[in-house]
Amino acid sequence: MNLSDVHSQAKRLSQVDQTLIDGVLAGQRRALAKAITLIESTRPDHQQRAQQVLNALLPSTGKAIRIGISGVPGAGKSTFIEALGVWLIEQGKKLAVLAVDPSSSVSGGSILGDKTRMEMLCQREEAFIRPSPSAGSLGGVAEKTREAMLLCEAAGFDVIIIETVGVGQSETTVAGMVDIFCLLQLPNAGDDLQAIKKGIVEIADMVVINKADIDPRATAVVRAQWRNALHMLRPASPNWSPPVIALSALHKDGIADFWEQIEKYQSALTPTGEFAAKRQHQSLSWMWQLIDFGLRQHFRRHRLVQDHLPAMIESVEQGHTTPVAAAYAQLDYLKH
Secondary structure, three states, X not given: OXXXXXXXXXXXXXXXXHHHHHHHHOOOHHHHHXXXXXXXXXXXXXXXXXXXXXXXXXXXXXXXXXXXXXXXXXXXXXXXXXXXXXXXXXXXXXXXXXXXXXXXXXXXXXXXXXXXXXXXXXXXXXXXXXXXXXXXXHHHHHHHHHHHHHHHHHOOOOEEEEEEEOOOOHHHHHHOOOOEEEEEEXXXXXXXHHHHHOOHHHHOOEEEEOOOOOOHHHHHHHHXXXXXXXXXXXXXXXXXXXXXXXXXXXXXEOHHHXXXXXXXXXXXXXXXXXXXXXXXXXXXXXXXXXXXXXXXXXXXXXXXXXXXXXXXXXXHHOOOOOXXXXXXXXXXXXXX
């Protein structure tokens, strides 16, 4: 390929990407899906194009409310998200549903892989549902989901819902990329106490007891337990105490109350500057995570590190070298 071919290809790619950008800004679902596929690609040339597209769309992002929803399997997340989504559409809003599921790359499935779980929502033009990317690690999945969230905002969606399974660090990861993190629970005291022990309560901005219609008495007990647990913690903001609400997503009962709490949260934290400060902190945290990841990648790909690391690992394992000495020795190779 000669130089003129390279320039013509670059020009052609630029035109393709501009068309993609225009399509996203116009709210075209096909263009949005193609843009998300581009950012999920691991090809270096695709990654470069993806960043150019994201930079061009950045001024059009940030206008949506970002909601994280988590809960143990069986808590009714899909039913709740669908009920909430249909209700929001009836209020004149558009919403996108994304997922953070690190297990999808292992199992080949995804918590949003089976869209029939949200059959009514899938049929609505005002809704966009995207399964979790298979990025091989929680960090990789989170990075792609963050970028997909920005694309959805640029496409004009008013509400971004990020769903995650209640396992490992996925809940903490999602809480670090949304405005408000909601924890879905069942009216079962055993499950409730387990969640409190796991420390998830510390990152919850709201606790939702779903399926409250099944056992109102158990719901009241669990609600009281959660209120006591939240009361014992220092709230993340002096202007917001995480509420505990009960609803039945299946019967569409309590959905309006849930959204009222979302609006109250925004109203409480926006005038104080906390809402904007939280997003700024999340953006900086995301930047440093990517820097850390990039440095690790650079370190592992370094020729001298690759040559000497196996022997150094063995030396540390056998007690011949201290971990500190081994780390400094390996880092010294980066100077060459």
